[in-house]
Amino acid sequence: MSNVETTPPTEAPGNSVPKRVAQVIALLAVGALLGLLIWKVATRDAGGAAAKLAASKGAPVAAPQFTLPRINGIPGVADGTTVSLASLKGKVVVLNFWASWCIPCKQESPRLQEAYIKYKDKGVVVLGVDAQDFTGDARSFAKKYGLTYLIVHDGSGKTLSPYGVTGFPETFFVDRQGNLVGQRIEGEISAKQLDEGITQALAT
Amino acid sequence: MTRLLALLALVLTLGALVAAPGALASDARPTLGELEGEVMCPTCKTTLDMSRSPVADSIRRFITGRIDAGDSKSEIKTRLVEEFGQAVLAEPSKRGFNLLAWVLPLVGIVLAAIVLGGLAYKWSRSRGTRGGGPGGAAGDGLDADTERKLDEELARFED
Numbered sequence A: 001m002s003n004v005e006t007t008p009p010t011e012a013p014g015n016s017v018p019k020r021v022a023q024v025i026a027l028l029a030v031g032a033l034l035g036l037l038i039w040k041v042a043t044r045d046a047g048g049a050a051a052k053l054a055a056s057k058g059a060p061v062a063a064p065q066f067t068l069p070r071i072n073g074i075p076g077v078a079d080g081t082t083v084s085l086a087s088l089k090g091k092v093v094v095l096n097f098w099a100s101w102c103i104p105c106k107q108e109s110p111r112l113q114e115a116y117i118k119y120k121d122k123g124v125v126v127l128g129v130d131a132q133d134f135t136g137d138a139r140s141f142a143k144k145y146g147l148t149y150l151i152v153h154d155g156s157g158k159t160l161s162p163y164g165v166t167g168f169p170e171t172f173f174v175d176r177q178g179n180l181v182g183q184r185i186e187g188e189i190s191a192k193q194l195d196e197g198i199t200q201a202l203a204t
Numbered sequence B: 001m002t003r004l005l006a007l008l009a010l011v012l013t014l015g016a017l018v019a020a021p022g023a024l025a026s027d028a029r030p031t032l033g034e035l036e037g038e039v040m041c042p043t044c045k046t047t048l049d050m051s052r053s054p055v056a057d058s059i060r061r062f063i064t065g066r067i068d069a070g071d072s073k074s075e076i077k078t079r080l081v082e083e084f085g086q087a088v089l090a091e092p093s094k095r096g097f098n099l100l101a102w103v104l105p106l107v108g109i110v111l112a113a114i115v116l117g118g119l120a121y122k123w124s125r126s127r128g129t130r131g132g133g134p135g136g137a138a139g140d141g142l143d144a145d146t147e148r149k150l151d152e153e154l155a156r157f158e159d
Helices: A002-006 A013-042 A048-055 A103-122 A135-144 A191-203 B002-028 B032-036 B054-068 B073-084 B096-131 B144-158
Strands: A067-069 A082-084 A092-098 A124-131 A150-154 A170-174 A179-186
Touching (some): A067 A150, A092 A103, A092 A191, A103 A124, A103 A191, A124 A191, A135 A150, A170 A191, B002 B073, B032 B073, B054 B073
16 A cells, blocks of 8 residues: 555656657757758858859859740730740840839930840840839830830749849849849949940950 | 636627628728738839839739729738739738638647646645645645744844
8 A cells, every 4th residue: 555655756658759749749840940941041042143243253153043024015916915035045144133113224215225125136135024013114215215025024022032123223234145244233234344244255 | 617618609799790791891891991901012022002013003903903803801811812823912811821810829728728727726726735735824825933933033123
């Protein structure tokens, strides 16, 4: 009788297994969250392609790929069809990020149009990415400024981070192999910068 | 437990009945002020009412135009999402994957309540067992030896 009273209470065998399982699950959950945090920090692409281009010292930097809906037509091609950067491989691409509400974009768009007319027969494509903007406003803008080069719409701005775009306008040059070349132009681009960028992209 | 659940259901139903007419009126006749607090400025990542950026002004003009055209709040939001994506909404929608953002906190609260309730139950039971256990005086938390010593000390003072 006294033995029963003095023996320390032992855990029922049925209770220990679920408790151990719950502990393992809790540990796994904490471990998974920690792993996710480490992965997120390790794979953070700060500065995007622009930062890579600045640090590349001439080494090829692949232009981040995207597919976006076209908002102005090329004769014979329906408005609203998608355009991918990959489909333009083999051509030099002047990639211009802009929005209709951006003031400097109004100043530079005629220069982009001129460059398009000047170089289109040499395998150069001007591709305007209208980002964080209303499609209707972008169409009105293109009509008002007589822009006939290719324009696609990126309302959510999903292409901005991969390229490291921090404001509008910004321009990149993509060579025939799909690599970024020359310098990223932040702000309004000049005719001279356009000529230099296109010439460099055509030469690679 | 059943009574508690019934009471909870009653409170939720009454709450829904009180809130529903206001919400429906707000959806049918939205104001710019309301929507400014529910729509994000895509470039500054704040709600419209905290932004004076060009794109925020552009969205404000759009909203005003749609209100004048007689659109409901949900119609305006749908059109904004078509243009700018889900991130234009200050709160995630209550559909599809986004529903998780609404459900998970509630699940968390319920789970926490269950765990706390379980722990409180376990704690109260263990206290009860200790108090009524062998050698202990029920309810006062003193064992027989301590109680005897206490009685002796008190008796000394009385002398």
